[in-house]
Amino acid sequence: MKATFMYAAGDVRVEDAPDPVLVEPTDALVRVVRSCICGSDLHPYHSMKASDTGQTMGHEFIGVVEDIGSEVTSVRKGDFVIAPFAVSDGTCGFCLEGLQTSCLHGGFWNDAHLGTGGGQAEAVRVPLADGTLVAVPGVDEHSPLLPSLLTLSDVYGTGWHAARAAGVAEGDSVAVIGDGAVGLMAVLAAKQMGAEQIILMGRHKARTDLGREYGATDVVAERGEEGIAKVRDLAGGLGVRRVLEAVGHMPAYEQALGVVRDGGAIARVGVPQYSDGQIGWPFFGRNLTLTGGPAPARAYIEPLLPGVLDGTVNPGKVFDRTIGIDQTPEGYRAMDDREALKVMIRF
Amino acid sequence: MKATFMYAAGDVRVEDAPDPVLVEPTDALVRVVRSCICGSDLHPYHSMKASDTGQTMGHEFIGVVEDIGSEVTSVRKGDFVIAPFAVSDGTCGFCLEGLQTSCLHGGFWNDAHLGTGGGQAEAVRVPLADGTLVAVPGVDEHSPLLPSLLTLSDVYGTGWHAARAAGVAEGDSVAVIGDGAVGLMAVLAAKQMGAEQIILMGRHKARTDLGREYGATDVVAERGEEGIAKVRDLAGGLGVRRVLEAVGHMPAYEQALGVVRDGGAIARVGVPQYSDGQIGWPFFGRNLTLTGGPAPARAYIEPLLPGVLDGTVNPGKVFDRTIGIDQTPEGYRAMDDREALKVMIRF
Numbered sequence: 001m002k003a004t005f006m007y008a009a010g011d012v013r014v015e016d017a018p019d020p021v022l023v024e025p026t027d028a029l030v031r032v033v034r035s036c037i038c039g040s041d042l043h044p045y046h047s048m049k050a051s052d053t054g055q056t057m058g059h060e061f062i063g064v065v066e067d068i069g070s071e072v073t074s075v076r077k078g079d080f081v082i083a084p085f086a087v088s089d090g091t092c093g094f095c096l097e098g099l100q101t102s103c104l105h106g107g108f109w110n111d112a113h114l115g116t117g118g119g120q121a122e123a124v125r126v127p128l129a130d131g132t133l134v135a136v137p138g139v140d141e142h143s144p145l146l147p148s149l150l151t152l153s154d155v156y157g158t159g160w161h162a163a164r165a166a167g168v169a170e171g172d173s174v175a176v177i178g179d180g181a182v183g184l185m186a187v188l189a190a191k192q193m194g195a196e197q198i199i200l201m202g203r204h205k206a207r208t209d210l211g212r213e214y215g216a217t218d219v220v221a222e223r224g225e226e227g228i229a230k231v232r233d234l235a236g237g238l239g240v241r242r243v244l245e246a247v248g249h250m251p252a253y254e255q256a257l258g259v260v261r262d263g264g265a266i267a268r269v270g271v272p273q274y275s276d277g278q279i280g281w282p283f284f285g286r287n288l289t290l291t292g293g294p295a296p297a298r299a300y301i302e303p304l305l306p307g308v309l310d311g312t313v314n315p316g317k318v319f320d321r322t323i324g325i326d327q328t329p330e331g332y333r334a335m336d337d338r339e340a341l342k343v344m345i346r347f
Numbered sequence: 348m349k350a351t352f353m354y355a356a357g358d359v360r361v362e363d364a365p366d367p368v369l370v371e372p373t374d375a376l377v378r379v380v381r382s383c384i385c386g387s388d389l390h391p392y393h394s395m396k397a398s399d400t401g402q403t404m405g406h407e408f409i410g411v412v413e414d415i416g417s418e419v420t421s422v423r424k425g426d427f428v429i430a431p432f433a434v435s436d437g438t439c440g441f442c443l444e445g446l447q448t449s450c451l452h453g454g455f456w457n458d459a460h461l462g463t464g465g466g467q468a469e470a471v472r473v474p475l476a477d478g479t480l481v482a483v484p485g486v487d488e489h490s491p492l493l494p495s496l497l498t499l500s501d502v503y504g505t506g507w508h509a510a511r512a513a514g515v516a517e518g519d520s521v522a523v524i525g526d527g528a529v530g531l532m533a534v535l536a537a538k539q540m541g542a543e544q545i546i547l548m549g550r551h552k553a554r555t556d557l558g559r560e561y562g563a564t565d566v567v568a569e570r571g572e573e574g575i576a577k578v579r580d581l582a583g584g585l586g587v588r589r590v591l592e593a594v595g596h597m598p599a600y601e602q603a604l605g606v607v608r609d610g611g612a613i614a615r616v617g618v619p620q621y622s623d624g625q626i627g628w629p630f631f632g633r634n635l636t637l638t639g640g641p642a643p644a645r646a647y648i649e650p651l652l653p654g655v656l657d658g659t660v661n662p663g664k665v666f667d668r669t670i671g672i673d674q675t676p677e678g679y680r681a682m683d684d685r686e687a688l689k690v691m692i693r694f
Contacts, residue, residue, distance in 0.1 A: 093585060094609060099634060102609035165634075238440060253626075262441060262449035268631060275627035279600075279637060280619045287446060287512075287640030293631050 003121030004328045005054035009046055012057070012329040020117060020125035025069040028129035030081060033141040034150045035061040035119045035345040036319065037331050038085075039180045040271050043248070045332055057328075058120030059085040059109040060153035063347075064141060065133075072129045079135040083126060084297035085154045087114055090131025098299035106131070119153075120328055122347055134301045139309075147316025147344060148308045151185065155342070156304060156315040157297030158269045159185025162244035163193050165291045166267035170194035173235045175259045176216070178246035179207040181318040181342040182269055184214055186244040188315060191215025192307075199231050199240065201255065207341055210317060223251070228258035239264065245292070250274045260288060267292035319344040350468035351675045352401035356393055359404070359676040367464060367472035372416040375476035377428060380488040381497045382408040382466045382692040383666065384678050385432075386527045387618050390595070392679055404675075405467030406432040406456040407500035411488060412480075419476045426482040430473060431644035432501045434461055437478025445646035453478070466500075467675055469694055481648045486656075494663025494691060495655045498532065499648050502689070503662040505616045506532025507651060508642030509591035510540050513614035517541035520582045522606045523563070525593035526554040528665040528689040529616055531561055533591040535662060538562025539654075546578050546587065548602065554688055557664060570598070575605035586611065592639070597621045607635060614639035666691040 003017040020029055035058050048055070065079045075081055087107050088100035095103050106128060110118045116125050126132055134152075139145065148156075159182050168174055174195045176186045179202025190198050191214060200216035201223075202208045208219040220230045232239050239261035245252050248270030256266040257278065269292050279290070307313045321340040323331045324347075331343035350364040367376055382405050395402070412426045422428055434454050435447035442450050453475060457465045463472050473479055481499075486492065495503075506529050515521055521542045523533045526549025537545050538561060547563035548570075549555045555566040567577045579586050586608035592599050595617030603613040604625065616639050626637070654660045668687040670678045671694075678690035 097610065099610040102633060165636075263444065263446040272627045272631050275625060276623040277626045278622060279624045279626060280622035284615060284619050284640050286449060287638075287643075289512075289636060289638040290626060291634075291636040291638075293634030296634075 001122035002325045003117055004057045004325070006044055006048055006057050007054045008050035009044070009048045012045070012332045013054070014326055014328050017117065017121065020123050022067060022069050023115070023125065024127060025071040026128050026130065027069045028065050028072055028075055028126045028133060029067040030061070030063040030083065030124050030126050031066045032061045032063040032119060032122055032124060032347050034146050034347070036150060037120070037328070037335055037343045038154060039182060041332065042336055043271065043273060045336055056110050056118040056121065058118035060150060061119035061124065062146065062150050062153065066123065068129060074130040075133050075135050080139045080141070081133040081135050082149055082152050082301055083119065083124070083133055084157065084301060085109065086294065086296070086298065087116070087127050088131045088298055089128045095131060098296055100296040100298040101294040103131070120345060122325065132298065136305065145308060145316070147319045148314055150344065151315040151318065152297065152301050152304060152308065154297055155181045155185045155318060157300040158182050158295040159246070160189040160300050160304060161295030162186045162246060162267045162269040162292055163189035166242040166244055166265045168193040168195050168242050171196045172242055173197040173240040174242045174244060175199045175201060175231050175240045176244045176246065177201045177252050177255050178270060179204050179211060180246060183246035184211050184318055185315055186246050186269070187211050187216050188214040188313060190244065197235065197240070199234055201227060201231065204338060223255070228255060231259040235261070238262070241265070243267070244269070246270050248273050250277065253277050257283065262286040265289040265291060269295060318342045322346050348469035349672045350464055351404045351672070353391055353395055353404050354401045355397035356391070356395045359392070359679045360401070361673055361675050364464065364468065367470050369414060369416050370462070370472065371474060372418040373475050373477065374416040375412050375419055375422055375473045375480060376414040377408070377410040377430065377471050377473050378413045379408045379410040379466060379469055379471060379694050381493050381694070383497060384467070384682055384690045385501060386529060388679065389683055390618065390620060392683055403457050403465040403468065405465035407497060408466035408471065409493065409497050409500065413470065415476060421477040422480050422482045427486045427488070428480040428482050429496055429499050429648055430466065430471070430480055431504065431648060432456065433641070433643070433645065434463070434474050435478045435645055436475045442478060445643055447643040447645040448641040450478070467692060469672065479645065483652065492655060492663070494666045495661055497691065498662040498665065499644065499651060499655065501644055502528045502532045502665060503651060504644030504647040505529050505642040506593070507536040507647050509533045509593060509614045509616040509639055510536035512638045513589040513591055513612045515540040515542050515589050518543045519589055520544040520587040521589045521591060522546045522548060522578050522587040523591045523593065524548045524599050524602055525617060526551050526558060527593060530593035531558050531665055532662055533593050533616070534558050534563050535561040535660060537591065544582065544587070546581055548574060548578065551685060570602070575602060578606040582608070585609070588612070590614070591616070593617050595620050597624065600624050604630065609633040612636040612638060616642060665689045669693050
C-alpha cells in the first residue's frame with residue numbers, strides 16, 4: 001500500500017509500505033476512505049531531525065473495516081468507522097471517565113510502542129479496535145458527509161474539548177486564538193455551548209470569514225499588545241472569561257494571558273511548543289485557570305455525531321483542498337504556506 | 348500607637364507610629380483586638396531588601412470599629428468586625444462575582460496606593476469599609492471564638508479557596524501539600540466538601556496530628572520522588588484528583604505535578620516564589636488543570652461564619668502561640684524556625 005513518511009523537516013514522501021495485517025486478536029484492519037493533514041503535523045515538518053527510516057504520519061482517518069481479530073466485538077467487516085486520534089482500550093479507569101488520551105494501554109498513532117502506522121496511508125492496523133473505533137451505521141464511502149465525519153477524528157472534538165475544558169457556558173465572552181481548523185472548531189463549539197461573544201483572533205480573511213459563519217461575533221487581526229487591547233476593549237475592558245488557545249506557540253500563550261479576565265480560564269488545545277511558561281504572580285494573582293490538553297476525541301464522537309448526521313453543523317467546511325495520496329507532500333507544503341486551511345486526502 | 352515594621356530580611360521591629368485617622372468618607376477606623384503572622388509574611392522575612400523607611404506588616408485582623416467616615420453604612424461604631432486580607436469596594440464587577448482580590452478599587456493591606464498600614468498594629472485605617480469589613484453581631488472582644496474568627500481573615504478562607512478552585516467534591520481523593528496553617532485549613536475545607544481521601548503531605552508531627560483532627564485520612568512525611576510514589580500508591584496508583592498546594596515554592600509545584608492524576612486539578616494558594624514553571628507537554632499531555640490564587644476571603648466570610656459561631660468547626664486551633672504586640676519580632680522568628688505553627692497577636 002501507499003503510505004506517508006516524514007524523513008526530516010520539510011521532507012515528506014509517499015512510499016510503498018507493507019500492507020498491514022492483524023497482529024493481536026483485538027486488532028482491526030481499516031481501509032482508509034478519507035484522511036487529512038493536521039496543524040500539529042506541521043510541528044515536525046518544521047523541526048524533525050533527519051531520520052534514515054522515516055516516520056509514518058497521520059492520525060485522523062475514516063474508513064471501512066476490512067478484517068477484525070478474533071476478540072473484536074464492537075465493529076464488523078464492512079462497517080464504516082471513525083478513528084479518533086488516540087488509540088484507547090475503552091475499559092481502563094481513564095477511558096471510563098472519558099479521558100481516552102490517558103488510556104493505560106493505548107497511545108497515539110505512529111507511537112513506536114503501538115507498532116501501528118499512521119492515517120495518511122491506504123490502510124491502517126487499529127489496535128484495541130473495540131475501544132478505539134466508532135461505527136457509523138447508514139454511512140458509506142460515497143456519503144456527502146465524509147468531510148464532517150472526518151473532523152470527528154480530531155479537529156471538531158479538539159475544538160469542543162477547548163470550550164468544554166474552559167467551561168464555556170450560556171452568555172459567556174470567549175476569545176479564540178488561532179484561525180486554523182481547530183480554532184474555527186473552537187468557535188463552533190463555543191457557539192453551540194451558548195457563548196454570547198466569540199472573538200476570533202486571526203488574520204487570514206477566508207478563515208475568519210468561515211469563523212464568522214461558525215459563530216464568531218468579532219474578528220481581531222491585530223497581534224501582540226495591540227491585539228490584546230482590542231480584545232479587552234471589545235469585551236468591555238476587563239477581558240474575556242474564556243480563552244481557547246488553538247496554536248501552541250509561546251506568543252499565543254502570552255496573548256491568552258493578555259486577553260483573559262481575572263478569574264477566567266485559558267484552555268489550550270494547541271500542542272505547546274515550549275516547556276516552561278509564566279505561572280508566577282502575574283498568573284496566580286489574577287486567579288487564572290490553565291486547562292486543556294489533547295482532546296479525548298473518542299469521548300466526543302457519539303455526542304457530536306447526531307449534529308453532523310442531521311446537518312445541524314457542518315464542520316467539514318474546514319477542508320478547503322482535497323488531494324490524492326500521491327500529493328501528500330504538496331498538501332503539507334500548502335498547509336505550511338497557509339495556502340490551504342486543512343487538506344483532505346481522498347483514497 | 349504601636350505597629351510592626353519590617354526593615355529588611357529578618358529585621359522586624361515594633362515602633363510607635365501615628366494613630367490612623369479617617370481620610371476618605373468611605374473609611375473606618377478599627378481598633379485591633381487580634382492579629383496574626385502569616386506564612387506569606389515569611390517570604391519577605393527571607394528576601395526583603397533593606398529599606399530605610401520600613402514596611403508596615405500584617406493583613407489579618409479582627410477588631411472593633413472606633414469611627415467611620417460619613418459615607419459608611421454597613422458598619423457602625425462599636426461593631427465587632429472581621430477584616431479579610433484584601434480591601435475591596437463590594438460594588439465593582441469583580442466584587443459582585445466574588446473575586447474581591449481583583450477589586451478594581453481595592454488592593455492589599457500595606458499597598459502603597461491604599462495608604463493604609465498593616466494589621467500587626469494597634470489600629471488600622473480601613474478604606475472602602477462597606478465593601479471590606481464584615482460585622483459580626485453578638486461577638487465581643489472577650490469571645491472564646493476570637494481565634495476561629497481571626498482565621499476568616501485569611502487562612503480558613505484560603506484553604507477553602509484551594510478546595511473550591513480545585514473542584515473538590517463528594518468522594519474525591521485529595522492531596523494537600525504543606526502542613527502550615529493554610530494546608531491544615533485546606534484539609535478542613537476538603538473534608539467539609541466531602542472528600543473521601545485526604546492525604547496530607549507534611550513532616551511536622553504536631554501539625555499533621557492536627558491535620559488528622561481536621562480530616563486527613565493519611566499523612567505522607569516523605570518528599571520528592573519517594574513522597575510522590577507514596578501518595579500515588581495510597582491513591583490507587585494513578586494519583587489524586589485534586590491537589591491543594593499551600594506552600595508556594597517550586598518543589599511543591601513539582602510535587603503537585605507528581606501526585607496528581609491525569610485529568611486532575613492543582614489549586615495553588617501559596618504565593619508562588621517563582622515566575623515560570625513546567626506547563627509544556629508533561630503538563631498538557633495529561634490534561635491537567637492549574638488553578639487557584641489569592642483567596643477572595645471576603646466572599647467566604649458569610650458562608651463560613653455560621654460553622655464557626657456554632658462550633659461545628661474550630662479552625663482557630665491553628666494558633667499555637669499567643670504574644671503581645673511587643674513580641675512580634677519573636678513571633679516571626681518562632682514561625683520561621685517552625686517552632687510555632689501560627690502566631691496570634693493579642694492587644
